[in-house]
Amino acid sequence: MKIAILPGDGIGPEIVAQAVRVLDALRSDGLPIEYEYGVLGGGAVDATGSPYPEATQKLAQAADAILLGAVGGPQWDNLPREQRPERGLLGIRKQLGVFANLRPAVLYPELANASTLKPEVVSGLDIMIIRELVGDIYFGEPRGIETRNGERVGYNTMVYSESEIRRIAKVAFETAMRRNRKLCSVDKMNVLEATQLWRDVVTEVGKDYPQVELSHMLVDNAAMQLVRNPKQFDVMVTGNMFGDILSDEASMLTGSIGMLPSASLDANNKGLYEPCHGSAPDIAGKNLANPLATILSVAMMLRYSFAKEDAAQRIEAAVKSVLAQGLRTADIFEAGTEKISTTQMGDAVLAAL
Ligand code: NAI
Ligand code: MG
Numbered sequence: 001m002k003i004a005i006l007p008g009d010g011i012g013p014e015i016v017a018q019a020v021r022v023l024d025a026l027r028s029d030g031l032p033i034e035y036e037y038g039v040l041g042g043g044a045v046d047a048t049g050s051p052y053p054e055a056t057q058k059l060a061q062a063a064d065a066i067l068l069g070a071v072g073g074p075q076w077d078n079l080p081r082e083q084r085p086e087r088g089l090l091g092i093r094k095q096l097g098v099f100a101n102l103r104p105a106v107l108y109p110e111l112a113n114a115s116t117l118k119p120e121v122v123s124g125l126d127i128m129i130i131r132e133l134v135g136d137i138y139f140g141e142p143r144g145i146e147t148r149n150g151e152r153v154g155y156n157t158m159v160y161s162e163s164e165i166r167r168i169a170k171v172a173f174e175t176a177m178r179r180n181r182k183l184c185s186v187d188k189m190n191v192l193e194a195t196q197l198w199r200d201v202v203t204e205v206g207k208d209y210p211q212v213e214l215s216h217m218l219v220d221n222a223a224m225q226l227v228r229n230p231k232q233f234d235v236m237v238t239g240n241m242f243g244d245i246l247s248d249e250a251s252m253l254t255g256s257i258g259m260l261p262s263a264s265l266d267a268n269n270k271g272l273y274e275p276c277h278g279s280a281p282d283i284a285g286k287n288l289a290n291p292l293a294t295i296l297s298v299a300m301m302l303r304y305s306f307a308k309e310d311a312a313q314r315i316e317a318a319v320k321s322v323l324a325q326g327l328r329t330a331d332i333f334e335a336g337t338e339k340i341s342t343t344q345m346g347d348a349v350l351a352a353l
Contacts, residue, residue, distance in 0.1 A: 003035040004062075005037045006041075006066060008040050010073050011284045011342075012279055014287065014291070016069040020067075041071025042076040044085075051087050056092075060092055060096060065301045066096075066271070068092075070274065072084075072281075074281055093264060100171040101264045102128060102262060106254060107254045114334065116255075125230055137240070140156060140159040158195075160239065162197065168237060173209040182233075183214050185216050199216055223246060223249060226246065226253070265305075269305050273297040273301040289329065290330075291345050291346055327340050
């Protein structure tokens with residue numbers, strides 16, 4: 001189990017340190033875990049001039065799975081686009097071909113009041129959003145800003161090929177088969193041809209999965225339905241841009257982005273695992289960040305890349321137990337619970353494990 005660890009910027013190193021303690025604990029219990037550190041993002045730019053340097057590329061390509069913290073921060077905001085930390089993130093996703101981004105939005109009963117939505121709307125919520133991660137308008141060519149007829153024009157290209165849609169649709173149907181056999185595909189086929197093809201191909205793939213109840217929804221309606229009645233959804237699948245937006249929206253149904261893990265998988269279940277949130281420069285270095293999203297990302301790693309379901313469930317049970325004990329980092333703190341730091345949260349998870 002060869003793991004590359006890329007802590008990144010901001011709170012990245014703080015939250016990843018707690019997740020590594022979990023890996024160490026599992027290793028002492030006998031899992032053959034080996035890991036090595038690399039740089040990615042702003043820190044990598046400072047050290048090497050590149051947000052995804054050659055040495056990190058080698059490390060990531062040789063690993064079975066990658067654990068990533070987060071990248072970016074205001075000190076790198078004025079760099080040219082190719083050197084920006086986010087380019088490192090897009091670069092590693094693209095190079096590894098991790099096209100299937102799985103983002104569960106689960107409301108823990110202990111955090112029922114953390115959401116800004118009414119408890120009856122979100123209680124028991126358990127959605128899996130599957131976002132295509134290496135295509136769409138984020139990567140389409142041509143792209144740029146240029147002068148036409150004396151004014152500046154910015155443009156990007158939304159593009160999906162049949163094979164790109166087919167492979168993500170398969171992941172979505174397989175995921176639906178393992179859950180409640182209900183899949184909603186989100187597009188904007190009334191306006192965008194690329195997503196007309198999306199709907200056509202998803203429908204075709206669906207013929208191989210007659211047991212799955214497939215529905216289609218336009219993205220603007222999906223955005224609305226997610227806050228109106230989110231429990232109507234089980235598995236959702238959509239393209240890169242819509243998935244980016246809808247998965248952030250869904251994350252807030254659960255109260256805190258500090259709780260939400262993600263997995264990004266290639267066709268062989270090699271995966272990149274990271275919390276859904278960013279580098280949180282506002283709280284970096286203060287021992288305040290919630291490490292649970294990163295720790296839960298380790299659980300996803302064990303489940304999807306290493307098929308260690310028992311170990312994954314052990315981690316998830318430890319997290320639930322810590323929440324049940326009333327221990328909370330600042331982002332999920334409420335009256336009647338005990339506010340603790342990043343490292344104390346790590347201590348509590350380790351103890352529960
Ligand atoms: P962010 O997710 O870093 O922070 C948004 C808010 O959530 C902040 O108030 C932050 O303090 C809070 N927050 C985030 N994670 C938390 C945690 N684990 N515990 C407690 N509170 C947490 O998003 P923002 O502020 O838009 O971006 C900050 C930087 O992160 C930017 O440079 C951005 O480009 C980068 N970013 C990186 C991502 C990645 O590496 N995957 C994803 C999103 C943003
Ligand atoms: Mg995003």
